Amino acid sequence: MTLAVAVDAKMQEVTVWTRGVTLAKEARDTATLLAKAGSLEGKYNQSFDNYVDLPDRINVPVKSYARISPEPIETYYEYENYRPDVVVLAEETLVKGNPVLKGCKDGTVVIINTKRDINKLVKYLSPQENLSKVKVVAAIDADALGAGVFHTFDGTEGCIDDTKIGAGVGAAMAAAAAKASGIVKLESLLKIAENKTAVQQGWDTVVILPLCNGEAGCPVNPSRLELEWK
Amino acid sequence: MAKVYKQVPFAAIVPSPQTENEGMITGNWRFLRPVVDKEQCTECKTCYIYCPDACVNFAKADGVSFNLKYCKGCGICSNVCPVGAISRVPELDFDE
Numbered sequence: 001m002t003l004a005v006a007v008d009a010k011m012q013e014v015t016v017w018t019r020g021v022t023l024a025k026e027a028r029d030t031a032t033l034l035a036k037a038g039s040l041e042g043k044y045n046q047s048f049d050n051y052v053d054l055p056d057r058i059n060v061p062v063k064s065y066a067r068i069s070p071e072p073i074e075t076y077y078e079y080e081n082y083r084p085d086v087v088v089l090a091e092e093t094l095v096k097g098n099p100v101l102k103g104c105k106d107g108t109v110v111i112i113n114t115k116r117d118i119n120k121l122v123k124y125l126s127p128q129e130n131l132s133k134v135k136v137v138a139a140i141d142a143d144a145l146g147a148g149v150f151h152t153f154d155g156t157e158g159c160i161d162d163t164k165i166g167a168g169v170g171a172a173m174a175a176a177a178a179k180a181s182g183i184v185k186l187e188s189l190l191k192i193a194e195n196k197t198a199v200q201q202g203w204d205t206v207v208i209l210p211l212c213n214g215e216a217g218c219p220v221n222p223s224r225l226e227l228e229w230k
Numbered sequence: 231m232a233k234v235y236k237q238v239p240f241a242a243i244v245p246s247p248q249t250e251n252e253g254m255i256t257g258n259w260r261f262l263r264p265v266v267d268k269e270q271c272t273e274c275k276t277c278y279i280y281c282p283d284a285c286v287n288f289a290k291a292d293g294v295s296f297n298l299k300y301c302k303g304c305g306i307c308s309n310v311c312p313v314g315a316i317s318r319v320p321e322l323d324f325d326e
Contacts, residue, residue, distance in 0.1 A: 019259075093321045
């Protein structure tokens, strides 16, 4: 049940799915980088985590959020992004068993941190009826680009962590999200992220695959996708 | 005593024993799936004893199986297996 207290027509919402504890900081970095980059460009922003999803449990699917708008954001009282424009998956297995496309708008951009064949991952995206709203799916091998805090079972991560924002894989994921969606500019990300090399390489190496020939909302033809993506 | 039990409101009663709870499926926590080599498995049931989520099942005739709706992929079963019959395979290597 979505309770729309305020409707910001021009607001763009970013939802970053991640794994509790092991990758939580990287997703928080991705959301924070995008939001702060938006503020450098004179936009209004919010960035926060979801604490409903039991984030203190290792590997539980959790979300981080960012909101960017050219106008003042009046959505204060919704603590989740119910209508995401950009969906980032910080770990590839999240495509299975998680409703990552729930509530997405027409023209949604999906970014997956993976080095696998993305043709095989798209069929797992759920709910499947929202797949027709996805404009592009982008693949980025962020694990190879940023020496991130990955699979450390350190429960204090994020609390006393003194690594800077965007020191790990979050930098590459933010750059991939920015290039695939156009939500912020590369120059803005480079000013904020600690690992500028990962940002630049993430921008350069992201593979952007139009889902449905670049048109939002048209029906998906899987046979055509097979041809286009090979 | 039975009379008092019947006076308890229906909503306050949790059916027991309860092996599965549809409201708390934890299979999507997993990114490595346990796979058993049936030829090596001696059915010693060590994995059954150690599994914290009671996901290991010996009820079927074909030996050990896992309840993947609740398996978090923690890897305890593969760690405690005395003959090394349980390996951990990336979840996306499987279609289902």
